[in-house]
Amino acid sequence: MFMRKIKSKVLLLMATILLSSIFIFSGCGGNFGGSTGGGNYNGGYTPSHTHSYDKEVVADQYLCVPVSCTTPAYYYKSCSCGKKGEYTFSYGEPLGHNYVDKPGLEPTCIDSGYTEYKECSRCEHIIDQIYIAPLWHEYVDGVCTRCDHVKTTSTTDLKYFNFTLIDNKGTPLEHDDEYEISLKNEYINELYNEVPEEIVIPSRINYEYNMGTVTSIADNGFASYRIKDITIPDSVKSIGMNAFIHAGLNATITVPSGVNLCYRSFYGSQFKSVILNDGIEEIPNECFYNCTNLSNVTMPDSVKYIGDKAFAGCKNLKNITNPSRADKIITLSNNLSRVAKNAFSDSNPELYDEKDGVLYVDTWAVGVKDKTTLEKVEIKDGTVGLSDELFYINNNDYLQETNLKCSIKSVYLPSSVKYIGYSAFADCERLIRVDGGIGLLYFSDYAFENCTSLTSIVLYEKVKSLGSYTFYGCKQLTSLSIMGDELMFGGESFAYCPISSISVNPNHVQFCVENNCLIDYGNGTIVIGNRTGIIPDACEHVLTCENGMRSIAKIGEYAFSGRVTFSSINIPESIFIIDEYAFADCKNLETVVLPTSTGDNKYRINEGAFYKCSKLKNINFPDNLYEIGYQAFAYSGFTSIDLTNICHQKNMYMAGQVFAYCENLEEVTITLEQRYLPALTFNECSKLTKINYLGTIEQWNKITKYNQWDYRTADYIVYCSDGNLTKEEVNA
Incomplete structure (x- = not known):
């Protein structure tokens, strides 16, 4: 009986301890001492828990920005344990303005007035208010007939x-x-x-x-x-x-x-x-x-x-x-x-003069009555230019959030049209064809940006200039014909266009086509890349050129951007510059083979060159790599990176955020020649746990580490030749 009581008490004690454990350790990141901060109670135990801020809970304690007339409410995302994160999500719809009528104010002799207007009762936003100039004094025998002001002596x-x-x-x-x-x-x-x-x-x-x-x-x-x-x-x-x-x-x-x-x-x-x-x-x-x-x-x-x-x-x-x-x-x-x-x-x-829903002032088309219903447009003969944003619907212009789209499917441009304005057809996602345009001279920036149904473009003889990003994001644009012999433009004009067929006037002063790439042989640059990923190293069509270059030395801006048709590329030895966003958003690119050396030429990988290549895992760096630009490999798919070959150049330059947002990056190897780590180098590399450093702890500590170079990485360990350092010790 006595032993039975003992056993009962022991069982009761064990149950109490077990329940206490559950209550103590069930919280995420809680401390034995009950603190809500990051410190630990001396001798206590802090359970290992990584917060995952993926919960979208609509509650007052997570409110970031209240709902307003023009924006929805924003709440902080939270962890399952209840801890509030830093990122937000939107919830609900904007309230919309609640306009009420407000009286006007009559002008006086010296003060302005305004008409009746409408004001939102919530945010005080005002519409329909028109300024009325002062009435000014009207003097009769030196006295104002309205306000009795006495005129003083004036002078000129x-x-x-x-x-x-x-x-x-x-x-x-x-x-x-x-x-x-x-x-x-x-x-x-x-x-x-x-x-x-x-x-x-x-x-x-x-x-x-x-x-x-x-x-x-x-x-x-x-x-x-x-x-x-x-x-x-x-x-x-x-x-x-x-x-x-x-x-x-x-x-x-x-x-x-x-x-x-x-x-x-x-x-x-x-x-x-x-x-x-x-x-x-x-x-x-x-x-x-x-x-x-x-x-x-x-x-x-x-x-x-x-x-x-x-x-x-x-x-x-x-x-x-x-x-x-x-x-x-x-x-x-x-x-x-x-x-x-x-x-x-x-x-x-x-x-205005109106024709088929388009408004004209003299020889310029300056407006469209309803962009959401017009499908076929024939620009009036004699028109010289199309104004900026003529068919573009800028949803930011509306008081409330909208997602309106232009309905235009086809447009005819008479030979009189010379100028297409800034963003004139931007976001016209239904636009399939542009006919005519034989007299066009100039395209402004973003003229046909994101015309995602457009499949072919002919640039006639008179075209002299394309603006920046003229056809940016035309994701079905596969055919390009250049009829003139002098038109010049950069690769950004056709960024994210999967062009597979290019024809160029054989007498063009500087352009030619090689392996279905548009080449500027004057400076040896690939302006528009092909869809195969097979990169030429020379212009075979230009065997002799007094002013040009036969070898190709540079892959130009956005040349292969958005291509999804190849998984590997081999960069020829003649090329030593990969320009800005040259391979950006090549979603299926997994392997890049760079030349081991380019002779006396300094190798450059410029800003965003492989930006958002989400499957890119394999690349070798040449011995004479001289520069890596800002976010050159941001959002790439690397799991490990070996940087031992990139720091042999004494003045080698690495910009900030080179490997930022590489979510799968776990391991990095760094040579003892590494002189500095730029700001936010591994920003948001949340799985980075291992840094192999081929030197001593003392040498590691001499590396200049710029602001937040390891911002929001995992709790990595630096493995040096004579010992290890934790992330906390590195940043101490």
Whole structure:
């Protein structure tokens, strides 16, 4: 009986210990002493647990950013133990704006007003609010009929304007000498009524014993001034930002020849007519935005660019005249080569001519009524250019998150079209064919970016230039024909295009085709790679060339980007430069064989050369490797890397994040010649546990280790010839 009681107590004690163990050790990363921090209780036990922040729990304790009108809520991901991670996930949908009507404010003689508008009750976002300029004083016998202000004595002496004289570097004048100066008015609102309504700006000013030539009107120079007439001298070469914002009063302003205008130079001004003289080349973004009183603009042939919203909101603009084409009411510059998006948006409808849903201002297509329903487009004959983002739907322009897509499937370009604007057809995923285009001269950047249904392109004889990333991401573009003999472009123009058929004018000054690769034999570069991965080492079609190079020395930018049709490549010995993103996103590439040596040439693997080659596991580095660029092998599939061959060059350069985000990388071998480890070299290599160093601990400690070179790696061990170091000891 006694022994039975003993056994019962022992069993009870064992059960208690077992339950205690369960409660003590069931937490992830908990400490024996109950601490929530990282330290351990002396003599205690910390269970080994690796947090996995893969849980998406919607709860207040994980809230990162609350839901708003335009964004969903964001929560931190968490571990199964409840610990909060650093990364987030989105949940739900944005609330959307809740607009309520708000009253307007009547303008006064000296203060502006605004129309009735709508304001969101949650985030205070405002729409439909239109600025109304001050009414200005109306004097009868020296007294304002509206506010009873008494007119004081005024003067047209320039000193009265309190102009500050500065030289062309912004330094105030101090000596009696000739300078280029800027007119910068420092009047305050209370003195608006004292500004003369008729202003003649002199070309030279003598002020406090300083003499200078007036070359510019400074930012905000005549902001909100009631100007009935103003004369700007030919000496003025620039008009600053907001220089005439909300200024003017039914006046005509003439801008001298060759003046550089700025962003919002005339924003909201009340001038009725603007005469731009010859030599002005750009009308910048929002230059005449919301000039609701503007009805006439004279535009010379020197204008080459009209910026974003340059004439947006000009609701009374009826005439745009060109001195060389006086027979038409709406005539843009004959030398105009680019019109930005929204250049004429929300302007007078009389400016537009519509055909099949496309809006035109003179010879430029500037808008589309509904991009989501239009499938077939025939650009009007006589059209010279297509404006920026003509068919592109930028979902960021919407107040609420959208995923709208352009519906266009085919487009015909008459021979009159010379210019295709920035992102004109970007993200037109349904666009299958582009017909015509025989008169095209210039493609702007990203013109056909991500047109994923486009299969072939013909570049006719007149094409002179392709912008950067013109056909970027056209994932079904397999056929390219170059009809002219002078067109030049870089590989980024066709980045991520799986081109398999290339034809080039045999008389081209610098391009040829070798093994279905487009070669720039002038500098020995593969511009567009093939789909086989068989890389040529010479241009067999160019046996003699006075200015060219027969050998191929470089694989150009994006040349083989996005190819998925080969698993291994052998780089010829003639090649010693692999340029930026040359093999980026080659998802099936597993093995790269580089030449062991390239003679006296220094081998370079530039930025992102093998970026996101997720299956790449095998590569040998040449003995004369001189440079590895930023993220050259980021997101690759290496499980181990041997760097013993890459540091023999005394001045060998390695950029940051070379092997960042290699999630399967477990082991690295480093030679004792390694002088430094760049910032974030192994960033996010979460499985890296073993670093073999072919030297002593003392030599390892002499290696310069830059900021967070081992950020978010596993708890690795460095194996040196005379002992080992833990990650904690390395970073101590």
